[in-house]
Amino acid sequence: MTKEEILQVLREKNDYVSGEYLAESLGVTRTAIWKQIHTLIKEGYVIDSQQNKGYRLVGVPDRLYASEVKYGLQTKLLGKRVVHFNVTTSTNIVARQMAEEGVEEGTVIVAETQTRGKGRLGRKFITKGGGVWMSVILKPNIDPMHASSITLMAAVSVTKALRGMGLEAVIKWPNDVFVNGKKICGILTEMSAETDIVNFIILGIGVNVNNDIPLETATTMKAELGKEVSRVRFIQALLEELEEDYLTFKEKGFTPILWNWRRFSDTLGRPVEVSCQDEKIRGVAQDVDEDGSLIVKLTDGTVKKIVSGDCRHLKNIKEK
Amino acid sequence: MTKEEILQVLREKNDYVSGEYLAESLGVTRTAIWKQIHTLIKEGYVIDSQQNKGYRLVGVPDRLYASEVKYGLQTKLLGKRVVHFNVTTSTNIVARQMAEEGVEEGTVIVAETQTRGKGRLGRKFITKGGGVWMSVILKPNIDPMHASSITLMAAVSVTKALRGMGLEAVIKWPNDVFVNGKKICGILTEMSAETDIVNFIILGIGVNVNNDIPLETATTMKAELGKEVSRVRFIQALLEELEEDYLTFKEKGFTPILWNWRRFSDTLGRPVEVSCQDEKIRGVAQDVDEDGSLIVKLTDGTVKKIVSGDCRHLKNIKEK
The missing domain is CATH 2.30.30.100 (SH3 type barrels.)
Incomplete structure (x- = not known):
């Protein structure tokens, strides 16, 4: 029994659930239930506990926990497994290690903050709390010469997710996403390949959501929309767009993706x-x-x- | 003081050297010298020891120890550091781990035997004792789209090294090296890259030298020349050819390499x-x-x- 299973029952019932019921339906003792409830509360979940009624989920924390990201996520491949860190070096570094160890395609690494967040060409990338910093492990059966397609595809997916939230996002070649002339998203693709074939691609995506940004050249979703955004809702939308585009890429190749890239591009003609x-x-x-x-x-x-x-x-x- | 330093003194003197002299010139005790001599003997070095004369190097083992590969090696970059294994999973796997940890360019990993030797596309590659199984870590400042140049370059370097030993080696596209219609060398290139830039390339090269090969489609240097070959001498020749071609590639680009590839090719026109x-x-x-x-x-x-x-x-x- 995991805390995720308890969360799921509390969510489904959406009312008080007795410790006895939880213990029975999950096949563990009431003490074990109580311990996991305690852990959930420490993680920031608001769980009301009443003597005769049991437990009720009242609020969820603003964290990108696996259980939150996966709850209601409409994908089949991306996010089947989500690994969450409060702090890590960089989600790309962790993802690369996991990929070397053979973790399955679609695994998502997400962190609240990174200590060594990096951008293209080894540049520093500021990744404070409140943003979405994640890496997706992909294993497309393609020649390494065509790996750049995945980077451009990611820019298209991010743009679609941002537009879905009401932002007029555009793409600057090759893969920066801008809103109102300011950068809102950076993408860093890393790959491991043999001469003939890609072993895996790490798609690192950083989006400024509710975080503070000290740069005039950058912006955040919060700044542009004038209000905080649910990071969980956004990461779900992003994973759904990514999956749709990735499946299109695998089935029909790069051409349909490229047409969307051109449509969203702010570079062409300039x-x-x-x-x-x-x-x-x-x-x-x-x-x-x-x-x-x-x-x-x-x-x-x-x-x-x-x-x-x-x-x-x-x-x-x-x-x- | 390392055993390599003792070896170097013994080689330079090419005569009996007293334990006292060794201890003094290397700044350690005679007991420390004796211990390292003992280790060298265990590794297969034949060292004669005479009461009043001291130690003399009489024979070296047929092993690709770092001290052997580096002794007399005419390169500046490749093989500055050599890491030797009696047995390892695969030199490419070890090299990749070391490269991820930031080891310097030109580092060479070499193994007497591999338990998980692999060829292109995950195929098994037989790597018993007596062959040259090695990986070289390169960090060319190139776009990942051009990484295949390094693979073709390696085929050219191997061909040159084999021809230098008197074998009529030719290249089958893209990078197999054949002698008398049989495969004598396999090359497996792996890379880690971002969209813009290669982080590192692992150049894995396996050459059948004195090893037994149970395949009719493959041959060895020993079989073709009718005698055993010094693996140390061959690996040195190979590293020297590789370095020459790699420096040419970095200075002048792929074109001069490609001309040699065409010259050595057995595929063109067929x-x-x-x-x-x-x-x-x-x-x-x-x-x-x-x-x-x-x-x-x-x-x-x-x-x-x-x-x-x-x-x-x-x-x-x-x-x-």
């Missing part, structure tokens, strides 16, 4: 400056190809294909 | 059958492009680009 390893390329973003590369038309008319880099949107092509 | 995920493609192998993909001209004249698959050489296009 003057941009892309910083690659050694150079800065300026031009107008024309399209994204099947590899996820950005096609940029320079002022001299030549067309460049940019596999990776940092993209800055410009007001006009001559902006400093 | 009728081939390539098994991809769902289909078998038959045609004549025309070229390999900058991605390492095989370009095949089908009988109907169409040209196909094959990113990955199993390639079988045919005598003629209609072979069963």
Whole structure:
């Protein structure tokens, strides 16, 4: 018997449930029930206890516990297993270790705070309490050359989840999600692969929800909506969008995903400056190809294909 | 003081060296020297010990100990650190763990035997005693899309090392090395990457040297040359070729490597059958492009680009 099972009974009944009933239906002693109720209360669940009536669930904590994330989640693959941390180094690090050990596809690692949250290219990524910091373990049967598709797909799924909450989210190439010109989500994909085949992909997604952000260039769902958001509801919506897009990707390939990417993109048609390893390329973003590369038309008319880099949107092509 | 330091003194002197001299020059007691000499003898070193003369190195064991591999090795990067196992699961597994922990580029893991030696796509790879089973940790500053270059490069380096020992080695696409129509080397590349950048590549190389092979489709250096080969000398030659090719790749890119690949290839110009995920493609192998993909001209004249698959050489296009 786990505390999750007790929670489930309390939720289903939505009324007082006697300790005796819980003990009997879960096949344990009343003392064991009492101990787990105590643990739940310590975790922040509000459980009213009355002498003759038993226990009743009155409130749930603002935590991304596995039991909360999974309760009512409409997915089959993603989130079948959820591992929660109050604090961890980084959910991507934990996910990678678990994936190396052979954990099943769809496992989700989520943390309230991270001590070593990181962004692309080893950059620091601020991940205080109140946000959604999670990693999803995927095992697509694809060539490592096509792994960037998963990153672009994630940007599409996040955008859809944010739009579902009433935010006008857009994508900046390759995979940043912006609202009102400010960054609201970062995605960091890591993979382990052989020459022919991907072993696993860790899809790390950080979304600013109710957390405070000290940067002018970033925003949060709370700031944009003017109120706190249920992180559990949001993470569920996000996992549902991700699963839908992932299944589409597996069945029909990248093309339908790419069409949504183009639809949500704020980069296409704009003057941009892309910083690659050694150079800065300026031009107008024309399209994204099947590899996820950005096609940029320079002022001299030549067309460049940019596999990776940092993209800055410009007001006009001559902006400093 | 390490046993490697004692070995080095014994090698340099190439004569009897007194325990007193060893103790003084290495700054330890004679008892400490005696203990390490004892360890070396247990490892298979033949050290003659004479009352008034001291110790003399008479023979070295047929083992790929770090001290042996590094003695006389003409490289700067590869093999600066060598980690040796009598038995391990697989050198790729160990190398990946070490790379995750941040070990430096060029570290080489080598094992006498592996219990879980594996080939491409999770296939079993027989790795008994007498072969060279090793993994090299590389950290090239490249996009993961270009990681297959490293695999093709390794096939070139192995071929050069084998030719240096007098064997007519050739490459079968993408990275098998054959002598007299039989496989002599397998290469398994694994990588850890983000969307933009490779974190590390594990280059796993298994070469049949003096080991017994129960397969008719495979051969060994010993079988082809009619005599045992010094595994230490071969691994040194291989590391030297790898380093040369790796530095060329980093400085000048993949093109010069690819020219050598083409030169050593036994696939180009031949009728081939390539098994991809769902289909078998038959045609004549025309070229390999900058991605390492095989370009095949089908009988109907169409040209196909094959990113990955199993390639079988045919005598003629209609072979069963």
